[in-house]
Amino acid sequence: MSTERLFTPRFAALWFFQFATFFAAFQLFPVIPFRILALGGTKAEAGSFLFVYTLASATAAPIMGAIADHFGRKRMLVVVSLLFIVFSLLYAVVQWLPLVLIVGVVHGSLWSGILSSAGAIMTDYIPPSRRTEGLAYWGLAPTAAIALAPMAGLFVYKIGWLALCLDLAAISTFTSIWAMRLPHEQGRRAERPSLHLRNLWDWQVVRVSLSFTVISFGYGGITSYVAILANERHIQPESLFFTVFAIAVVITRVFTSRLGDRFGPRVLLYPALVLMPIGLALLARAFTRPQMITAAVFFGIGMGASFPAFMTLLVGATDEQNRGRTFGSAIWAFDTGIGIGSLAIGAIGQHRGLGTAFTIAAALSCLSIPIFLLTTRRFMRGIGVAENVSDAGT
Missing domain, CATH: 1.20.1250.20 (MFS general substrate transporter like domains)
Incomplete structure (x- = not known):
């Protein structure tokens, strides 16, 4: 280590x-x-x-x-x-x-x-x-x-x-x-990238980050409607999901993040991308407090492990002089999913019920791993470097 x-x-x-x-x-x-x-x-x-x-x-x-x-x-x-x-x-x-x-x-x-x-x-x-x-x-x-x-x-x-x-x-x-x-920043002024229209977006990062857009679609629905769902199903307190989710995120990051550095970030990323769809599916069927807590634990562990692992891969595969753009492109993909998810789950919930809406979100989030695998082919060399750096610290 x-x-x-x-x-x-x-x-x-x-x-x-x-x-x-x-x-x-x-x-x-x-x-x-x-x-x-x-x-x-x-x-x-x-x-x-x-x-x-x-x-x-x-x-x-x-x-x-x-x-x-x-x-x-x-x-x-x-x-x-x-x-x-x-x-x-x-x-x-x-x-x-x-x-x-x-x-x-x-x-x-x-x-x-x-x-x-x-x-x-x-x-x-x-x-x-x-x-x-x-x-x-x-x-x-x-x-x-x-x-x-x-x-x-x-x-x-x-x-x-x-x-x-x-x-x-x-x-x-x-x-x-x-x-x-x-x-002060360590880089010299001359080393900073030029500001051209073609440099404003890192399309490789955007494509890879679409694997998180399908996850954040459900997260957008959670932030806007999980309290309403709890109220409709008479689960108290209405903030229960958020509280358990936050605790799960903190515990996961404190106790598992070193595994990503020791064995490579994929060790955390893939299980996390499996847990979040399960959490959304459980949320869609949560009618009691224990069921709501279980859904929050699954989704919280997944979110807690996935973000640092995912950003480790992106940062290791991109030029350090463009890391602001790298973070910006990842934020674009994540926040876009949140915004669209908030609107879509609200619309679906209005006509079909929030349970159906979160079931659809769970199904959509299952595309995360396939999208990641398809879009990282061009990224493979950089990602391999990132994982080798992690292995070097063990």
Whole structure:
């Protein structure tokens, strides 16, 4: 097993930056529907903010990643964090609903710049021989923030909408200063890739990431409708799936990520891609608390193991100078699946029931491994290198 140090000061600094950024965002997401309703919007319009935000983030992610690769990833973190202060204050004063959604589109587009840049920087901080383990712990930052932020946001909102917006602006001010203090990037300016239209998308990464799009289709439905499903089937508490899912993700990443570095990321990836369809199928048939818990455990273990293993393969098979674009392209595929899944499962659930909708999602997610095998043929050389690096640390 590798003795290279993983938990360095710069790893911790970027981890807490990511945590704070997600903590701010997930204070906003559960509360802004109430703001839209207060402005006279309908329930459908209240749900439209997260859709346009996610769609904008997904669409812009590869572009923002390529821009970060060219101009500097740390610079992207600083600039976007400063702009988030402006957005936080705009949410406080804008009262025309279409303009709120426009602000959300721009905000979401820049949000993807944070995700792709921070992920790319972190891969520079993580020793290659401990990459799967490092990415697993890195993924716990948003998990922890998402677990805590909604409750905090709803609490602050009781004081008032302005109080919440000032809270978000204060956090963004903190993250801006924090980003400025991050270590400078190691690459020289001359080594950064040129910014051309043909360089904005990594189509090989996009094709491989489609294996996760069919998984995130079901995940999008879970985030939007699993609480409604629990309510319809009289399963309490309605947040049960989310709680068990989060615990399963954390435990899986803490205790299994080293296997990916020791034996290769495929050892984690393939079983994970099998477990998630099973979890979705169990969810479709969950009518009791134990059944709901079992579904959440299967899906949580699969999600917890698959993401760090998958990103280890992608990062090892692509040029390190283009890692912002790599993360951006992967984010595009994942978030697109979430957005489409949220809409499609809602539509199917309206006419056929949510059980049928999640059964269809389970069937679709079974395509993940075939898509991965078909699309990685051109990637084989790079992926082999990635796995050899992991083996070298054992």
